[in-house]
Amino acid sequence: MDVHDALRAICTTGEGYCWYCDQKLPGAEEAISTGWDVKRIEGERVASIILICPECNRLKAELGEEGLLRNLSESMTRITC
Ligand SMILES: [Zn+2]
Numbered sequence: 001m002d003v004h005d006a007l008r009a010i011c012t013t014g015e016g017y018c019w020y021c022d023q024k025l026p027g028a029e030e031a032i033s034t035g036w037d038v039k040r041i042e043g044e045r046v047a048s049i050i051l052i053c054p055e056c057n058r059l060k061a062e063l064g065e066e067g068l069l070r071n072l073s074e075s076m077t078r079i080t081c
Contacts, residue, residue, distance in 0.1 A: 006038040006049060007031045018053035020060075020072055025051055 008028040010016040016025030019039075025031055035054040040047055052060070060068045 001038070001040055003038045004032050007036055007051075010038070010049070010051065016051050018056055019050035020056040020068060021053060023053045023055075025053075 007016075007025070011025060011028040011031065016031075017023065018025070025036060026034070035057060037052040037057050039050050039052060041050055056068060056072075059071060063071060
């Protein structure tokens with residue numbers, strides 16, 4: 001799968017959000033230049049496509065997926081409290 005094509009396709013739907021932090025996908029060219037990533041996840045019945053914003057991508061590389069999710073749930077707790 002070509003990430004750039006996928007980003008363009010998702011941008012046209014206007015419904016792209018980061019899988020982790022719900023940040024909205026910017027325009028296609030901006031998403032490509034800022035480093036948004038697209039991943040294909042094989043589900044039990046259907047495969048789905050998820051988006052990862054540049055910040056989450058960086059954190060994921062730094063902390064690993066588990067660390068990123070922990071980090072996000074902590075910041076959400078701070079927001080709701
Ligand atoms: Zn994100």
